[in-house]
Amino acid sequence: MTTTRDAPALTATDLVVEFPAGRGQKVHAVSGVSLEVAAGETLGILGESGCGKSTVGRSLIQLPPPDAGTVRLGDVTLTGLAPRELRRARARMQIIMQDPVSALNPRRRVKDLVWEGRSIWGPGDDARDKDARVDAALRDVGLDPATVRDRRPHELSGGQCQRVCIARALMLDPEVLICDEPVSSLDVSVQAQILNLLETTTRRRALSMVFIAHDVSVVKNISDRVMVMYLGKVCEVLPSDGMQHEAVHPYTRLLLASLPEAQLGSAAPAGPPAAEERAAELPSPLNPPSGCRFRTRCPLATERCAAEEPAPREIRPGHRIACHHAEPRRNHP
Ligand SMILES: Nc1ncnc2c1ncn2[C@@H]1O[C@H](COP(=O)(O)OP(=O)(O)O)[C@@H](O)[C@H]1O
Ligand code: SF4
Ligand SMILES: [Mg+2]
Structure with a gap:
């Protein structure tokens, strides 16, 4: 966990989310996840599809609220707030979704989509500046106002729609941006542009960001710290710099081993797991393995891993793992 003198921008403690699955069964989507994001910091959440990343993202903004655990945005505890106060506080935290086209109302024009949150949550006399402020917001995200202002979402490309979503979120001057796979649905050529926009925007505004993705190199490159999840649990949290050398949790090593050396920008991780381990599937979240949920892979x-759940422990400042046996690595470059 980051040590900072300032209060964290966002803190979540022991989040639990379970979905009813019929016949008395439950999907254990998120099972005791805690995280902290400092002001101006980007925390990446990494893990394969189905491990609970989006459910964590949604429970941070309380859509829906977690079944248990607390979320604090600055000094406000969101969990347990009355609906009206919650809606107001939530405007300080904005979410960018994977599919930008369906995130936008198809009947509205870009200028109204960008202004929408402001018209609900902004001060009353705001509307006088609407056109100028919408144009400035569009320019900020790399769109030409004269070209896109009066268009509807279907008249724009996926990348342009994602830029509109970002402009719309920034219009509310949020403190925290939650990005859930924000480039996964875009063409490869457009992905880098949107990542670059998010990176420069968060840096310029000292905005905190939770960046969720399943792509190791994308998460590593944009984040200050990376939190690795497996089947609803946190495996490892560590700085992204040098992550390929420092990561010790067997699941993080497995994710890193699947990457070509070039994408990591330096030496490949040592000791890749066997090929059959890599191919193995996620066990069912209806009935997760006992003890350590990763033990089947x-x-x-x-035997200890089946009997006892590994508690998170700090192995060096800012680096936590939940594993009985992994130890800090010593002999790396
Ligand atoms: N609304 C829902 N109802 C039932 N199960 C859900 C729902 N949302 C997510 N899940 C399940 O919860 C688990 C975690 O899902 P999700 O958070 O979407 O994972 P990720 O974003 O990492 O792919 C998965 O098993 C998924 O099928
Ligand atoms: S606790 Fe055991 S099963 Fe889990 S990751 Fe560590 S060694 Fe593997
Ligand atoms: Mg998801």
């Missing part, structure tokens, strides 16, 4: 698993 873990090359280091022992």
